[in-house]
Amino acid sequence: MLEVKALTKRFSGLVAVDQASLSVAKGSITGLIGPNGAGKTTLFAMVAGFLQPDGGAVHYDGRDITALAPHVRARQGIARTFQIVQPFEGLNVQENIAVGAYLHTPHADEAMRQAAEIAQRVGLGGDLTKASSDLTVAGRKRLEVARALATKPRLLLLDEVLAGLNPSEIRDVLPLVRAIRDQGVTILMIEHIMQAVMNLCDKVYVLSQGRMIAQGEPKAVCEDPQVIEAYLGHGAAERLRAEQAHA
């Protein structure tokens, strides 16, 4: 469904994303992991159209969308959430979600009706009239997902939706992500919490210093010495093996 082909992005001297490729199968949950500063958010921004790449291409449903503006991609069914949750503070929960629904309907009552339905889906059904600023961190994360869902995506890009949540909140959100997939939305997610990646993802890609260094099933990827090195530093895989041998 999504093919990222050798994408490159430079910020003055820094190559933030360096010929990175990945492929997301329709109906899958695909993970994108990597140490801080690896280029994950930059890659997302190029898929959603907020940043133009310096090289490479993005194909969606078999078509080259590299030159399309973000709102055109949104209309074609690509939605993203942001790592830093940014609801419209002056709007209540239902109104915030309705903003996304206006992509497909000009009618306020219809947008609000759809917003109520989506709020229900993400577990905010009881908070429709609550000020978005009064939501807990977990509630704001759900609102962020709801706002993206309101645009009726076929491909949803989730940027660290679990960051900042406690373990029990994470356990609550995992089934929500799975349910969204089961309702027909393909998901590409950036995630640092390995338990979630192992639990949710069919396939994982690992970005390190802008380069895609590994891909495959979550378990195999987590055991890949190159991935361990990228996270823990040079020689880490060898040290871990030695520790395990002595344990």
Ligand SMILES: Nc1ncnc2c1ncn2[C@@H]1O[C@H](COP(=O)(O)OP(=O)(O)OP(=O)(O)O)[C@@H](O)[C@H]1O
């Ligand atoms: N607009 C920008 N201008 C200059 N440098 C940038 C810009 N955006 C990102 N970078 C740099 O590009 C590199 C990749 O950043 P990016 O945010 O994509 O990484 P990330 O993998 O998402 O990191 P994190 O997990 O910390 O969010 C970093 O070195 C970052 O400082």
